[in-house]
Each structure stands twice: as structure tokens, then as C-alpha cells.
Amino acid sequence: MSYSSRNGEINRMVSGIPAPRLLDEMRRVLRLKHYSIRTEAVYVGWVRRFVLFHGKRHPREMGAAEVEQFLSALAVQGDVAASTQNQALSALLFLYRDVLGVELPWLDGVIRAKRPLRVPTVLSRDEVTRALACMDGRPWLLASLLYGTGMRLMEALRLRVKDVDFERGDIVVRDGKGGKDRHTMLPRVLVEPMRREIERAAALHAADLAAGFGKVWLPFALARKYPTAAGEFGWQYVFPSTRRSMDPRSGEERRHHFDARILSRALKRGVREAGIVKPVSAHTLRHSFAAHLLEAGQDIRTVQELLGHKDVVTTQIYTHVLNRGGMGVVSPLDR
Template sequence: MSYTPGNAEINRIEDGGAPAPRLLDEVRRVLRLKHYSLRTEAVYVGWIRRFILVNGKRHPRDMGEVEVEGFLSRLAVQGKVAAATQNQALAALLFLYKQVLGIELPWMEGVIRAKRSQRVPTVLSREEITRVLGRMDGRPWLLASLLYGTGMRLMEVLRLRIKDVDFGRNEITVRDGKGGKDRRTMLPRSLAEALQREIERASLLHEADLREGFGAAWLPYALARKYPEAPREIGWQYVFPAARRSRDPRDGTERRHHFDDGVLSRALKGACRLAGIVKPVSAHTLRHSFATHLLEAGHDIRTVQELLGHKDVATTQIYTHVLNRGGHGVLSPLDR
């Protein structure tokens, strides 16, 4: 059984006369009502659509525990997906039944769970970081440098607003991070000048948008209704705006969104290739490297936890495992 429906099948569900289009629209409405991100919305809708297709396009209200258990078990047994992927599918289906359909599913004891792997994160050495950043330039270089220099997550950097950069205190405020939490992290002094130039560029784009009748940034949690003038204020604009305006999928408004993360991913991959780095490197690898290098420098793990925005220090402790490798760990008996 296939777990990835083709475009034709998806179009039939979206455009046909079956209940699925109305259901998926309701899923999107509830997700937005509860302030889920657009990325989470896309993932949840994808899993729900896949669940409907696998079960012969039956309406989820006509299915239940047995079908959900079967779907999740097949993902693990036949699809051989990772535990995180299976948990993502489970979260999407539980949201569908509980939040959208108002149906409480009993605990699904019969689900065959994908085995959760314990892996240490990929970390670049300081010398490798230097080589990679040395082969990047422009905005991708600044974004990658901020990821490594602040420990922020990729979307936290891309969604950074001008008002949250404090050059006087060399500080960045991260708003609405993972788990809906705010926190503060350092602003590397070596990036201050480049970041100021980026803000000046964003200001010029904003002024041009205002002259053309646009310039209203997206604000979360109905802040635009509470503060009608705020969306057009310079402080609410993205530090890294997109080159062109586009339609907001939430309400169809034309506005300027943030920089495309795909551009950074391609630039980072190209820089690693030129630098001869064979490790699997992503934007998150720079965050891992930030945490590991701080611990190597002797900083307290609680401080690193706060900078990363981890809820539990146990999450931060994964980097202590990385410290036990190579030259910073136990001396090999062969070397004695």
C-alpha cells in the first residue's frame, strides 16, 4: 500500500464532491483559530489527507480507533518510518478527532510503535565553521552566522523583527519561540555592523512598499486589530524581508514576508561542498555547534539551556554526550 498519494488523487479529494474538501477547510480553520503555524498546518492537513486516501476516501467520522491504529501501525511496519514521523501522524489524527470532530479516541494500545533512535547531533568544529562561513557571502552568510552566533532556530532568525534587535545591549529578543515562549540571546558584536546594514535595507524596502500602498506586516494574535497602525510601523517589519511581495495564505492580503529558508539551505549546502565537509549539515547543525562550543568553553549548562530556549535541561544534556567524543573526551587507551 502506498503512503504518498499522487497529485491526481489529491486533486480528486480537494475538488470532488466528497466531504473531504469541507473537512480539510475546517481543519485549517481550527488550526488557525488555535494559532498553529502555517508549517504545522501543512503537515497536519497532509497526514489527514493521506489517512483518508489510505482508507478508501471514507469520512473520518465513519472511522475510528481501529482505522487509526491500523494506519499508524502500517507506517511503522511497512513504511518503516522514524518514531518522530509516526508521532507527527498521530498528533495530526488526534487533532482531527478531538479538536475538529469532537470525538475522544481511547488510548490506542494496539498501535505498533516505531522504534525511537537515540542519536547525538551533528556538530561542526570551530575550524569547520570557519571554512563553511568563509565560503558564503551576502545575506546567506549573515543568516548562517546568526544561527551559529546566537543559537537561534532557523525560523526564529527568519521571523526576527526590527524592534527585537537591541544594539545598545548587544541583545536579541526571540518572540514566540518553540512552545510559545519568549527569550533573550546575545547579539554577536562582530555581526552588529552587517545587521545594521540589513535593517537599513529592510527600511528602504518598507518605505517603497508604503509609497505603493502596501507595507503592512503580518501580526500574530489579532494584534493588528488591537493596534491598527502597528503593522505599518518600521519596528514590526522583518529584519530579513523577501525580495518580492506575495499573497498571504491566511487571508489573501498582499504583503512582504520573510526571506525564503530554501535559499539559505542551498547556499549552506554549496558552502559545505566547497569546504570539503562531508558531514550531513543543515541550518540546525549550526545551533548544535553553538551549544557544544559554549559547553566546551566552560559555560554553565543552565545558561546554555536558557539561551537555546529548552524547557528541560535534559534536552540540553545531549550536548554533553558530544563533548565525550574526540579530543574533548576520554583519552583512548591506544594513545596512552
């Protein structure tokens, strides 16, 4: 089912109350505040579940008791993780404060579920080498880029041609977590593969232009500020999709970036073929990047900047997985 069809079904499911207008207004405010389309879909979904959970009552008619009841049901009956429960709460906070314009003191008193502190899964250097050796093509290049630069998955997929500097060996990560830009390195071993990938993107872009397309999605108001930028090659994705698709917001036919699900499947297959039993995702490569830099003696502040962490405390979690287990202490049995 398409994104627009799914949203239409959401509206129909809560018919009988002003919910269709409510959900449309929520989408409008989310877009006005530049939230991603993924966040939009998730937040609208949580509001829909909240309304249906309470018998299609309008949120204005509900308060702290109903919110706490909904969140408790998620934890007790749904057995959801703390992060999922907090995501639902964030959606409801956005609904009341930003969409309905209701400042309710009890919102500040709603207790967020405490997220358990987890030590990240990190692959050894040998495991990374084995896993990458079992991959090929664009998934191999993307996985190598994630491990070699420390970028998040969506940061790599949304990478634009203009932000790769081959002369300086530099990559500019635009609009990372928290809306911040940062720099990271371009690994030397990936220079030629990246050049070939950009040449491939150039060929696709030329074909799109010849067919009357070739405009890429631009963030925020850049499309209005720079009317011709969307069609310029520098703004195109380094890893474009193999085919064009319909933009769910504007309705324009464009070429989106490479599908994250294809990379995820290829990575899982490579890990399995390499005989690695650890649970591995694309984010595991970012964890491994940080741990291996610290293991090599790199300054933690530098690693913090490369990862784009707001606080060095977040980066310090990787010090727990360096070299040996048990925080690097040698067991007395080994002595």
C-alpha cells in the same frame, strides 16, 4: 502550485464524502488555535492521506483499528522515520479531539513510535570558520547569526526589527518553540552587518509604503489590537524577502521573510566548498553553538536558557560531543 490551489485539489480529491467541509473546518480550528501555516498544511495533508487510505470513508466511521492500520502501513510499507509516524498520529489526534470533538479512549492507547536517540552532528570551530568563509551576502549573515546566537532557523528568519537591541547587544526571540520568548546575545562581530541589513529593510519598507503596501503579517490578534502596527517599521522582518507575495490566508499582498531554501542551498554549497563531509543543515549551526559554549566552560543552565530548552536533559545531549570522542575519555592507547 500555490498553497490555495493545492488545498483546492485536496478538497476535490476527497469529493463524494463530507471531506471538503471536514478539511475546511480543520483549517479553521488550526487557525483559531494559532498553529503555523506549515503545521496547517502538514496536518491537513495527513488527514487527506488517512481518508484516501481507507477508501474515502469519513473519520467518524473509523476507530482504533483503522488508525493503527494506517500508522503500521506508514512504518512497514512507507518505511518512514519514527518522527514522521508520530507527526501523522498527532494530526489524527487533533482531528478527532479538536475538530470532530470526539473523545475516544483508544486514542490514548495508540503507541507512538519510539524515536531513536541520536547524537547531534557538530562542526568544529575550524569547520564553522571554513564553511562561513565560503559564503557571502545574506546567507552568510543568517548562517553566522544561527551559529552566533543558537537560534532555530525560523526564529532567525522571523526576527523583527524591534527585537534587535544594538545598545545592549541583545536579541529577543519571540514565540519560540512552545510559544515562549527568550533572550540571546547579539555577537559583536555581527553588529555592523546587522545594522546594514536593517537599513536595507528600511529602504524596502519605505518603497512598499510609497506603493501602497508595507503591512507585515502580525501574530494572533495583534493586528486587531494594534491596527497601525502592521505598517510600522519596528514590526518588519529584519530579513525581508526581495519581493512581495500573496498571503495564502488573508489574500493580502505582503513582503514575507527571506526564503529558508535559499539559505539551505547556500549553506550546503559552502560546506561542500570547505571540504566538509559531515551532513550539515541550518540546525547543525545551533548544535555547534551549544557544544562550543559548553566546551568553553559555560554553565549548562545558561546554555539551556539561551537555546530555549524546557528541560536541561535536552541540553545535556551536547556533553557527549565535547572536546574528544568517547565522552572525553583518553584512550589507553594514547597513554
